[in-house]
Amino acid sequence: MNYTQILNEIYQEIKPYSNVGEPASYIPELQKVNPDSYGICLRTIRGAEYVMGDSDERFSIQSISKVFSLAMGFCLEGETLWKRIGVEPSGSAFNSVIQLEIEKGIPRNPLINAGALVVADILLSHLEHPEEEYLQFVRQLCGGNKQIKYNESMAVSEREHGYLNAAIANMLKYHSNIQNDIERVLRFYFRQCSLGMSCRELAQAFIPFSNHTQPFKFDKITLTASQVKRINAIMQTCGFYDEAGEFSYRVGLPGKSGVGGGIAAICPRKYSVAVWSPRLNKKGNSVMGMKALELLTTKTEVSIF
């Protein structure tokens, strides 16, 4: 497969969308990025990398971090995790409060904000040094890369404006689905979201989800092939909130988006891909990122379907 040529063709075809959408504005710190950035990295399971554009610039991974938290939470908690969180697509916005109220504090899935807050609570209960161990895990997914760091001003910026997430955390606590101090859970969650990673780093971090033939083993965090399969299934059905069906229809790969404009996706047993462009559509997903991945699976004629 000539991925270099395909990435070039994709870039030419998505250029007309370069002014569509706006970067997220509800986290002030996110407004500091150049809205016209665009980067992509495709990494095969054999380690070959194909890059274009701003593929080495770090950006805020935001909700993509929910996949890393889920991997840790699933490893540490096992099947009992599903007593506190469902595995159904929400069909609602990522920060919806109303669904959580109706469903009595059980988040629909671990990839919406409510679910990720419960996972953060679970990690706080299991780990002695949660922030350090979370960062260590993500660094290990990238071959021990110490350049990957939390962006403290991003995390603080989000806490200062995080009224909806605070409402969600309070609702969860009311329904006894948070055990630790709410403020502690929120701060840990915002730090996870603030992680700065490049497309190249994200593509590397997602290879263990793509490659079931290798054991998923990073210090304390190990997953069976069956558990990795289930995480991929959740990405497929829930990774794009109320646009999960659209992404599945257009792209046909498990993936996860973030309001920083990043999307990471995997083609099982073939490659992982990360794309970044900060301009978002109304559902909070990157306009050019979604279009680029749609063209990738259309041109390669390979997806999970």
Ligand code: DON
């Ligand atoms: O909690 C939030 O609202 C953000 N830290 C993350 C949301 C997000 O990335 C949704 N993604 N499309």
